[in-house]
Amino acid sequence: MIPPVPHIGSMAGYALADLSAPAGKRLVSLSQNESLRPPSPAVAEALARAATSPQLYPDPDWTVLREAIADRHEVTAANILCGNGSLDLIGCLARAYLDPGTAALAPAHAYPFFRTATQMTGARFDTASETGATVDVDALLAQVTPETRIVFVANPGNPTGTRISRAGLLRLREGLPGDVMLVIDEAYGEFADHLGERMFDLVERGDTVVLRTFSKAYGLAGMRVGWGLFPPAIAAETRKVMNPNNVALPGQMAAHAALLDHDYMRETCAQTAVLRDAFATRLRAAGYELHESFTNFALIRFASPEAAESANRALRTDGVFLRPQGGAGLPECLRATISVADDMDLAASLLEDWARNGGKR
Numbered sequence: 001m002i003p004p005v006p007h008i009g010s011m012a013g014y015a016l017a018d019l020s021a022p023a024g025k026r027l028v029s030l031s032q033n034e035s036l037r038p039p040s041p042a043v044a045e046a047l048a049r050a051a052t053s054p055q056l057y058p059d060p061d062w063t064v065l066r067e068a069i070a071d072r073h074e075v076t077a078a079n080i081l082c083g084n085g086s087l088d089l090i091g092c093l094a095r096a097y098l099d100p101g102t103a104a105l106a107p108a109h110a111y112p113f114f115r116t117a118t119q120m121t122g123a124r125f126d127t128a129s130e131t132g133a134t135v136d137v138d139a140l141l142a143q144v145t146p147e148t149r150i151v152f153v154a155n156p157g158n159p160t161g162t163r164i165s166r167a168g169l170l171r172l173r174e175g176l177p178g179d180v181m182l183v184i185d186e187a188y189g190e191f192a193d194h195l196g197e198r199m200f201d202l203v204e205r206g207d208t209v210v211l212r213t214f215s216k217a218y219g220l221a222g223m224r225v226g227w228g229l230f231p232p233a234i235a236a237e238t239r240k241v242m243n244p245n246n247v248a249l250p251g252q253m254a255a256h257a258a259l260l261d262h263d264y265m266r267e268t269c270a271q272t273a274v275l276r277d278a279f280a281t282r283l284r285a286a287g288y289e290l291h292e293s294f295t296n297f298a299l300i301r302f303a304s305p306e307a308a309e310s311a312n313r314a315l316r317t318d319g320v321f322l323r324p325q326g327g328a329g330l331p332e333c334l335r336a337t338i339s340v341a342d343d344m345d346l347a348a349s350l351l352e353d354w355a356r357n358g359g360k361r
Contacts, residue, residue: 094117158295
């Protein structure tokens with residue numbers, strides 16, 4: 001056997017969703033935070049055009065796409081990097097700025113890939129407690145050490161669905177040392193943009209990166225396209241560890257088409273919010289605890305990890321798959337992606353039945 005390097009050998013693999021539905025049951029996957037509807041119809045036309053030249057490498061500078069992103073968000077195109085999903089950019093930032101002897105810091109219930117990306121570099125991964133499943137700025141600042149190089153914050157958060165205000169993020173940035181990078185992952189940012197709390201201006205400080213993705217609100221999870229706004233110096237270092245052809249031509253063209261159909265994306269967010277809030281209201285009426293969500297999913301808290309697992313088994317018996325959250329330090333919780341109305345009605349009905357039959361909410 002050929003052994004891996006020690007820090008990779010000691011890692012646990014990134015946990016993927018289990019989607020093996022029982023025989024004879026229709027799979028209702030509410031586990032991966034995919035969009036409740038396909039992307040803009042313009043995407044299909046863009047993919048048809050992309051299919052005419054698959055022999056060509058994609059544009060390594062994503063020129064058309066990033067200029068459109070810059071126009072949409074009123075930022076500088078040269079400061080945008082695109083990746084194979086925002087997950088790709090998180091990994092690149094970790095490789096460029098972390099190594100053994102350094103550390104990254106994140107909230108206790110943060111997106112689990114922050115930990116994975118950190119561990120791949122041999123760096124230490126630290127966490128800070130949250131308050132009400134929400135980022136606690138004071139707790140984060142208290143956990144900063146001389147080894148801390150990156151602080152990762154997803155806002156809105158995954159898997160919690162909660163968010164902190166622009167004022168809170170500004171206080172966090174002001175409290176961090178100047179040699180500590182703040183990475184704000186806004187994978188679900190479009191679902192909270194109506195609040196008018198943009199964070200892109202923080203990038204101008206030179207010590208902050210803001211990431212987004214086309215996987216969620218734009219319905220392009222299968223295309224794997226993410227992007228971020230970077231200070232020039234951080235962008236230059238990050239590009240050194242990036243695959244030079246990281247976003248395939250179909251992905252670039254699909255993302256560009258989806259971005260231009262802004263009204264369609266906003267309608268997707270609006271439909272999602274209506275179904276999400278109705279689902280949460282129904283479960284609260286049945287006695288469940290749910291925090292307010294600013295995403296396309298809802299986090300359901302049970303009385304214990306055992307109760308969450310019991311409910312999860314009951315749902316899966318009928319082909320409904322939610323996402324257990326033990327990997328994010330929330331073993332008493334299940335996360336439900338917001339899907340079409342019939343699927344949400346089925347999930348809510350099964351959870352109501354489970355509670356009526358003696359389940360402990």
